[in-house]
Amino acid sequence: MLKESTGVILPIPNKTDYTDCASFTVMAVMHLFSKIAERIINNKLMAIAYSKGFYSVNQTGSMPQRSTVDAAILLPHWVKEAQFAKRKMLLLFLDGKGRFDNVDHRKLLGILVETGEVLDYLTNWIQNFVTTRNISLPYPGSLRRQHEVDKGISQGSLLLPLLFVIYIKQLHSVVNTNEFFTTSYVDDFQITVASNLWERNVRKMEGTAAEMIAIAQSLGLSFSIVKSEVMHARTRREKGRRSESSVTIQSHVVKLAEKVVR
Numbered sequence: 001m002l003k004e005s006t007g008v009i010l011p012i013p014n015k016t017d018y019t020d021c022a023s024f025t026v027m028a029v030m031h032l033f034s035k036i037a038e039r040i041i042n043n044k045l046m047a048i049a050y051s052k053g054f055y056s057v058n059q060t061g062s063m064p065q066r067s068t069v070d071a072a073i074l075l076p077h078w079v080k081e082a083q084f085a086k087r088k089m090l091l092l093f094l095d096g097k098g099r100f101d102n103v104d105h106r107k108l109l110g111i112l113v114e115t116g117e118v119l120d121y122l123t124n125w126i127q128n129f130v131t132t133r134n135i136s137l138p139y140p141g142s143l144r145r146q147h148e149v150d151k152g153i154s155q156g157s158l159l160l161p162l163l164f165v166i167y168i169k170q171l172h173s174v175v176n177t178n179e180f181f182t183t184s185y186v187d188d189f190q191i192t193v194a195s196n197l198w199e200r201n202v203r204k205m206e207g208t209a210a211e212m213i214a215i216a217q218s219l220g221l222s223f224s225i226v227k228s229e230v231m232h233a234r235t236r237r238e239k240g241r242r243s244e245s246s247v248t249i250q251s252h253v254v255k256l257a258e259k260v261v262r
Helices: 032-052 068-084 105-115 120-130 160-167 169-174 198-218
Strands: 004-011 024-030 088-094 133-136 146-149 180-185 188-195 229-233 247-249 252-254
Touching: 024 032, 032 120, 032 160, 068 088, 068 180, 068 188, 068 229, 088 198, 105 120, 105 160, 160 169, 169 180, 169 198, 188 198, 198 229, 198 247
Parallel strands: 004 133
Antiparallel strands: 004 024, 088 188, 088 229, 133 146, 180 188, 247 252
């Protein structure tokens, strides 16, 4: 019973083409007993995650008391620090794609085991819960048939937000904290680099973005590069040429956001 759910197909808001299957998502409606068991396991794992640092401090969303407000405060604070040091800044915004559906169960469980802090019974329960689940998609006039799902974590699961945050923690580790700053909201990432030269910012950003994308791909995740945006920032009093440089990622030229911060 814990491994069975009913999938509800929902349209994703603000999509331009609803004849495309990518414009829809499936929300798993689970049994009540499954929700109760998940809540118990989630509370135990959450306590360990907080005490042992299983998530990045710059990760917002998916965690209690880590909301968009935190993201809105963190980034301006770092920008002000860079401006006080009279550095030029380049910001890159990466849009996550296919997040929860592409979580690799084997790698997720490996991350939990490698911490050495998650008790065996918790790891075993999570392994049993996320692997080989069955979901049925009801259609008017058709029989409900169970389909086996061997990848990803069901949207609608109480464990999903915490497990995903633990899964993507290493994406934050690719940056040099002396020159870079990252924040993320669920699977959307922002990278900021600061230096004395616009051109140096571009070179460093391209290298770091490529490294982050490579790590994401090793986890089975990806970013929608066509939705990415860059922004150059400087102090209001700074004079001279304002950079219009773009960033190239995977042969795609990421252009400036519509509004440039000066």
